Amino acid sequence: MPAPTAPPETAGAAVPAGRAPARPRPAARRRAAALFLLLPALVALGVFFVLPLLDIVMRSFTDPEPGAGNYLSLFTDGYTLRVLGRTLLVALIVTVAGVLLAYPYAYMMTLASPTTRAVMVTVVLVPFWTSMLARNFAWMVLMQDGGVVQGLLSLVGLNGVRLLGTTTGVAVSMIQVLLPFMVLPMYSVMQQIDRRLLLAGQSLGASRLSSFRKVYLPLSLPGIVSGASLVFVLALGFYVTPALLGSPQGALIAQVIAVRTRELLDFGGAGALGVFILVVTLISLGVSRRLAGSGAASGAAHVMAGGGGR
Amino acid sequence: MSATTAGGGRIELTDLCKRYGSGPLVVDHVSIDIAPGEFITLLGPSGSGKTTTLNMIAGFTDITSGSIKLGGRDIAPLPPHRREFGMVFQNYALFPHMTVAQNVAFPLRERKVPKAETARRVEETLRLVDLEGMGGRRPDELSGGQQQRVALARAVVFSPSVLLLDEPLSALDRKLRQSLQQEIKRLHQELKLTFVFVTHDQDEAMSLSDRIAVFNAGRVERIGTPADLYRDPGTRFVARFLGESNLFPGRLRPGGVYEWAGHKWAVPDADGTPAGRDLIVRPERLRLAATPGEVPDGANSIAATVTTLSFQGTHQRAELDYGDGSTGSAVLPPDATDGIRAGGRVTAYWDPAHQVLVTPPAEAAPASAAPDPRTIKENA
Numbered sequence: 001m002p003a004p005t006a007p008p009e010t011a012g013a014a015v016p017a018g019r020a021p022a023r024p025r026p027a028a029r030r031r032a033a034a035l036f037l038l039l040p041a042l043v044a045l046g047v048f049f050v051l052p053l054l055d056i057v058m059r060s061f062t063d064p065e066p067g068a069g070n071y072l073s074l075f076t077d078g079y080t081l082r083v084l085g086r087t088l089l090v091a092l093i094v095t096v097a098g099v100l101l102a103y104p105y106a107y108m109m110t111l112a113s114p115t116t117r118a119v120m121v122t123v124v125l126v127p128f129w130t131s132m133l134a135r136n137f138a139w140m141v142l143m144q145d146g147g148v149v150q151g152l153l154s155l156v157g158l159n160g161v162r163l164l165g166t167t168t169g170v171a172v173s174m175i176q177v178l179l180p181f182m183v184l185p186m187y188s189v190m191q192q193i194d195r196r197l198l199l200a201g202q203s204l205g206a207s208r209l210s211s212f213r214k215v216y217l218p219l220s221l222p223g224i225v226s227g228a229s230l231v232f233v234l235a236l237g238f239y240v241t242p243a244l245l246g247s248p249q250g251a252l253i254a255q256v257i258a259v260r261t262r263e264l265l266d267f268g269g270a271g272a273l274g275v276f277i278l279v280v281t282l283i284s285l286g287v288s289r290r291l292a293g294s295g296a297a298s299g300a301a302h303v304m305a306g307g308g309g310r
Numbered sequence: 311m312s313a314t315t316a317g318g319g320r321i322e323l324t325d326l327c328k329r330y331g332s333g334p335l336v337v338d339h340v341s342i343d344i345a346p347g348e349f350i351t352l353l354g355p356s357g358s359g360k361t362t363t364l365n366m367i368a369g370f371t372d373i374t375s376g377s378i379k380l381g382g383r384d385i386a387p388l389p390p391h392r393r394e395f396g397m398v399f400q401n402y403a404l405f406p407h408m409t410v411a412q413n414v415a416f417p418l419r420e421r422k423v424p425k426a427e428t429a430r431r432v433e434e435t436l437r438l439v440d441l442e443g444m445g446g447r448r449p450d451e452l453s454g455g456q457q458q459r460v461a462l463a464r465a466v467v468f469s470p471s472v473l474l475l476d477e478p479l480s481a482l483d484r485k486l487r488q489s490l491q492q493e494i495k496r497l498h499q500e501l502k503l504t505f506v507f508v509t510h511d512q513d514e515a516m517s518l519s520d521r522i523a524v525f526n527a528g529r530v531e532r533i534g535t536p537a538d539l540y541r542d543p544g545t546r547f548v549a550r551f552l553g554e555s556n557l558f559p560g561r562l563r564p565g566g567v568y569e570w571a572g573h574k575w576a577v578p579d580a581d582g583t584p585a586g587r588d589l590i591v592r593p594e595r596l597r598l599a600a601t602p603g604e605v606p607d608g609a610n611s612i613a614a615t616v617t618t619l620s621f622q623g624t625h626q627r628a629e630l631d632y633g634d635g636s637t638g639s640a641v642l643p644p645d646a647t648d649g650i651r652a653g654g655r656v657t658a659y660w661d662p663a664h665q666v667l668v669t670p671p672a673e674a675a676p677a678s679a680a681p682d683p684r685t686i687k688e689n690a
Binding site: 194196197199200201202203204205206207208210211214215218219 | 368369389390394399404405406407416420464474
């Protein structure tokens, strides 16, 4: 499975740090103490994350036989590449739709009164707090043939729109659950923008719209980039949602990995897929870091660390 | 719309009012006629309506009633970007994602000025505010004073006819504030624009303005040149807001006599009906005598205790206690210390020509001995 975004750096950090000596410490000893504080987390990460990852990488090159065969077949078996393409496309659509939905929402949050803002945050966080299975089964009920969503769509003349079992349905559900990951980084950037800059723009001859486009939008870009990269990376690894709401024909990469490990016992091939997704993830994080300055990617991670829904 | 207006614009505010919802009038029938090229300051404490008035001129706040005219044309319906005013904000409001040069070029780009001319004017304007060669910097690489100069440059680069300044110096420390005051004054003289300057700082208002409009509770309490307002404040509010004074809230009696707390003073040019008035004497008009015998004939006087005497280089300052809990101050020449020392009794006196009667706030006028006559310095 692909790696979660933010390593849980603080896991088990609450470890007694020994007794503080009465005399002042030289810098070197302080550094040693700092390392000592990091040790539990480093050990946990090493044992439970780095070593298994190395094992996966090893196996992808050795299982069933040494060589780059697993990787070559990714690009040559005709099937995997299609799944990879579909996964990237779904992640992209979810990201773009998420930006379009979240940007105005986060913007309104900066204008709202504190009470309204609290309500808005709660609304956007509800799917994040709901159990993954409950949420997905709820979507199944809503999207089923003759269900609420179809009923609503037929009211406006769109008859027979199928969502359950389609990639569209999967994308809709993913957008819903990933929205907080988009809204919160955007909001945290936007709330720091001084709205008087918009007035300054207008006083200098820019219309409201032009002032927004040339002043506010560029200043809110780091929020867009960090939200988008977070959502894109999380969307690449979604497993339960496509498994329940999608179809085997429209499988995404995580499902293929699951099938290979659990049913075909092809650990090498599954490992190669996982490594490939990891590389794509790192590349997209690197790109977003470049786009929005170094603070953005880590800023997003700190807003919402924890790979909530897969 | 190339904006090469020569000289300043005339702004006429007529019965300008602002009310939020069904609340009270925040700006209450403000009428000011601002002459082309004039440097006018809207001075007042916070909440007095001066900033709201400026925002209505700028177009950021809708007017409730009244009119705003620029050069005879009603501009109240125009959005801010059509009003062609330069504006300088309290917090500079520089665009943090643009360089200094891009900031200054912004109004020209919005006006579709050709590239070569934009570059020339940006450079010229940066030179005007002593920031040559800083065009490539980011705003956050500049000091507060430099940032405000960039803001000034950005606000004048498109040759507006009016420059609006909203407490532009209040975020700076005292020393920088003084040097930027000079800068603003110089810009006003060189560019010959109309400046509308909002501040709560009386010293700033006094040293910069051609005229000051003193705001109180949404109204213009008084308008005039700094010297006029200082010499003849007219009301207690203005007297307290502009400079310090020894203030005696007593009563004008028939026959040119002023009475406060048992003291009787001559008011040679008494006019108007006997009524509650404040008599004020500015500290630099007050003289101190060690004994009552030294008081010249014809002077008004009052006994006082010197609470502190402090040497200030160019002058000395005596804090005075008139009894009854009322205090005041006097400014003395640096070497005049004969018989005057902290803790000593003196007689404070003044030429009646140097006293001014002002109106106390309506209905609050005390009939006789008032509880708190004091010297006020309000420039917080």
